[in-house]
Amino acid sequence: MNSTIWMNPDDLRREIREGRFRGPTAGHSPGYTQGNLAILPREFSEEFLRFCRLNPKACPVIGVSEPGDWRVPELGEVDLRTDAPAYCVFRDGEPAGEVLDLRELWTDDMVGFVIGCSMSFEEALLEAGLPIRHIEQATTVPMYDTSIANVPSGRFGGTMVVSMRPMTPQQAIRAIQITSRFPGVHGAPVHFGDPAAIGIRNIEQPDYGERSEIQPGEVPVFWACGVTPQRAIRTARPKLAITHKPGQMLVSDVRNSHLAVF
Numbered sequence: 001m002n003s004t005i006w007m008n009p010d011d012l013r014r015e016i017r018e019g020r021f022r023g024p025t026a027g028h029s030p031g032y033t034q035g036n037l038a039i040l041p042r043e044f045s046e047e048f049l050r051f052c053r054l055n056p057k058a059c060p061v062i063g064v065s066e067p068g069d070w071r072v073p074e075l076g077e078v079d080l081r082t083d084a085p086a087y088c089v090f091r092d093g094e095p096a097g098e099v100l101d102l103r104e105l106w107t108d109d110m111v112g113f114v115i116g117c118s119m120s121f122e123e124a125l126l127e128a129g130l131p132i133r134h135i136e137q138a139t140t141v142p143m144y145d146t147s148i149a150n151v152p153s154g155r156f157g158g159t160m161v162v163s164m165r166p167m168t169p170q171q172a173i174r175a176i177q178i179t180s181r182f183p184g185v186h187g188a189p190v191h192f193g194d195p196a197a198i199g200i201r202n203i204e205q206p207d208y209g210e211r212s213e214i215q216p217g218e219v220p221v222f223w224a225c226g227v228t229p230q231r232a233i234r235t236a237r238p239k240l241a242i243t244h245k246p247g248q249m250l251v252s253d254v255r256n257s258h259l260a261v262f
Contacts, residue, residue, distance in 0.1 A: 036226030076253025147199025
């Protein structure tokens with residue numbers, strides 16, 4: 001169903017909106033920024049924005065909607081209600097299932113936050129000849145809950161979620177150099193090596209996404225992940241909140257190169 005690589009963000013969003021594309025967005029619309037979503041009631045929005053500013057590695061905000069508006073003009077012709085392949089619904093902070101669009105759930109007080117995604121810096125890693133195992137395997141990047149505490153803001157807190165890509169130590173050093181140029185999409189890794197040091201008990205069983213094989217001579221390299229707001233939502237416990245399904249992102253019209261610093 002998703003064998004075609006959709007190059008143009010408008011084309012990909014149309015396929016998603018019309019129900020013809022479902023699944024991970026990694027590898028699609030190369031060169032364009034992909035975003036994580038957090039959609040919250042207006043009464044939580046200022047606290048959440050401050051939470052993001054206090055935790056910029058995990059939650060680098062690249063776009064915010066006006067209350068009740070599903071558009072984010074700075075990111076292109078996007079519709080927050082329909083343009084991610086799947087969404088996770090939280091009620092009172094607890095997971096309440098997945099939906100394919102938000103037309104029936106959207107209310108006039110919702111505020112949408114689009115948060116930079118590591119899929120954007122993967123393009124730079126690939127250009128440097130570094131391996132991206134989950135792209136090679138056509139799977140969703142593995143993501144893990146950690147013991148790294150977020151800086152709290154009001155009702156939002158919890159711990160950081162990280163994404164993992166296996167590399168040799170030499171490749172990891174190069175990856176650190178490259179991704180440090182992209183602070184708007186998580187920047188440099190937060191850890192590499194022993195998973196237990198950041199509270200991950202079993203690297204073979206990710207909390208989100210799918211397992212990536214770690215080959216002999218490789219170490220796991222961990223980046224802060226935009227799934228972190230899902231953990232924060234569970235501490236804040238809004239009556240209704242919505243995020244993207246991990247790995248199934250909102251694809252914008254913003255070029256990855258516009259987020260790089262030199």
